[in-house]
Amino acid sequence: MTELMAGLPAAPDCRAAIGLLRRLRHGPGRQDPYPIYAELRGLGPAIPTPWGGLLLPGFEECSSVIKDKSWLVPSAVWRDEHTEGWRSGLAAVECTRGMLQLDPPEHTWHRQAATHRLTRRALERLRPAVVRHVGACLDTLNDDLERDGHADFVATVADALPMAVLCELIGLPVADRDLLRGLVFDYTQVLDLSPSPAQARRADQAAGTLGAYMSEAIERRRRQARDDLLTELVRAQDGGEQAEPELARAVATVILVGGQETVSGHLSAMVPALAGHADQAAWLRAHPEAVPGAVEELLRWDPPLQMTHRVAGQDTGIAGIPVPRGTLVHLLIGSAQRDSAAVADADRLDLRRSPTAALSFGAGPHYCLGAALARMLGGEFLTALLRRCPPLRPAAPPQRPGGVTFRGMTRLLVVPDHRNAGEDRHDRGHRATFHTDRRGRARDHL
Known part of the structure; x- marks a missing residue:
């Protein structure tokens, strides 16, 4: 796993992200994960994990990888x-x-x-x-x-x-x-x-x-x-x-x-x-x-x-971060769907809304x-x-x-x-x- 971490930014974001992931799994975060997703998006478009992967909370990055x-x-x-x-x-x-x-x-x-x-x-x-x-x-x-x-x-x-x-x-x-x-x-x-x-x-x-x-x-x-x-x-x-x-x-x-x-x-x-x-x-x-x-x-x-996963098939990059071949990324679909950069007023349910780009x-x-x-x-x-x-x-x-x-x-x-x-x-x-x-x-x- 050490080589997978090469080039990835360091620690405070990593620790903060793990704390947020724990909150997602149970209790209030399980009932309403969307405020936590907003905090994750605030940490950046590609957040390193302790196991050498990346969390992708934004729509642009999730959409790019999944396609x-x-x-x-x-x-x-x-x-x-x-x-x-x-x-x-x-x-x-x-x-x-x-x-x-x-x-x-x-x-x-x-x-x-x-x-x-x-x-x-x-x-x-x-x-x-x-x-x-x-x-x-x-x-x-x-x-x-x-x-x-x-x-x-x-x-x-x-x-x-x-x-x-x-x-x-x-x-x-x-x-x-x-x-x-x-x-x-x-x-x-x-x-x-x-x-x-x-x-x-x-x-x-x-x-x-x-x-x-x-x-x-x-x-x-x-x-x-x-x-x-x-x-x-x-x-x-x-x-x-x-x-x-x-x-x-x-x-x-x-x-x-x-x-x-x-x-x-x-x-x-x-x-x-x-x-x-x-x-x-x-x-x-x-x-x-x-x-x-x-x-x-x-x-x-x-x-x-709310989440799916991909693996880099070749050396690449996400949001300016080098991503070596074999790196595991976690696509936070639930977060990406509430990204206001992709959908106007994304936290608002609007049943009259014209269908938007969705994952x-x-x-x-x-x-x-x-x-x-x-x-x-x-x-x-x-x-x-x-x-x-x-x-x-x-x-x-x-x-x-x-x-x-x-x-x-x-x-x-x-x-x-x-x-x-x-x-x-x-x-x-x-x-x-x-x-x-x-x-x-x-x-x-x-």
Whole structure:
């Protein structure tokens, strides 16, 4: 690591940055990281870390790195050179087999195997299933609100909905969504910055169980093909020109894991955002055609993925700082999205804002393969939420797991928000419509 520090500026910034990172992981900083991000941006565009890397808190630097093909991901090859003993963790090894931690040409093969099912045109075939699952989750949410006066938004919607849709896409039983979302949550702990030993153990256990589950599903598709992504992945693996014996499992797992945590975080963030901006929520109810733009603004203002990582593929520089080949950089996406140098009045949520330059789904070679699905799901859900449910507000601060990478929640207790008289009248009208609808219907590290 000593050679990686050559040319990097020295210490006070480094110590200050580590203190801020600690504050991000837990407590008030976990609930609202954005003031801490502002402090990090104040330390400079590229902040050295004790382990020889760099933190990038600004939009310009994050955007430049993430779009540049000369920047690589922290692959198995890089880890073998820079991270002693990393192969002792099953989850860490499994992560490097998926496209998120593969460089070309392997990354290209994995991506091409799934692209056909994730184009906007192909996803239109999935839209009826998305609408059906959105409706089912809102049924559960409204039932809980009517019966108990409150509901856990994460359990009823934010966790359940994306997993049900991903099961439909991949070709897994929707009935398994509770099992899968638990495994995915534990598995993703290894993707955080410096997971604890307990998190690493849970991640390894989840990786083993999830790997066995996927292998069984793949064998079922070999015996009986279906019109789903898993069948196409099996065909690509068995009949492809490249020797990729784990391609189907690796690609399906990446889509399941990446899609669940990011979309769950996105849906969870909608409730406090709308509750804290009741005037804008009321305007959006009256202008459903503006929902796609509102989804983009919500993704910018409180992105579900807060951090990602790249490795310098050659000697280069950032903001005038020499960066030797092999240096690990941490792109603070959550901070970059609030950088006023890139977005005017960046700390203000404005659902009428024209879509701005954003990094919520990444950019460049690793641009999120499921971005179109996430946007479609977010748009369908937000439209239905505004139409079918009363205005909601958190009854208590959300519970969040420790960590920096994902902006997720494990529990969000919500109640109807009757504090605004106009919204209350609007709410009563929506509840009347809801009852009519119900009577007319038949009752898924680094």
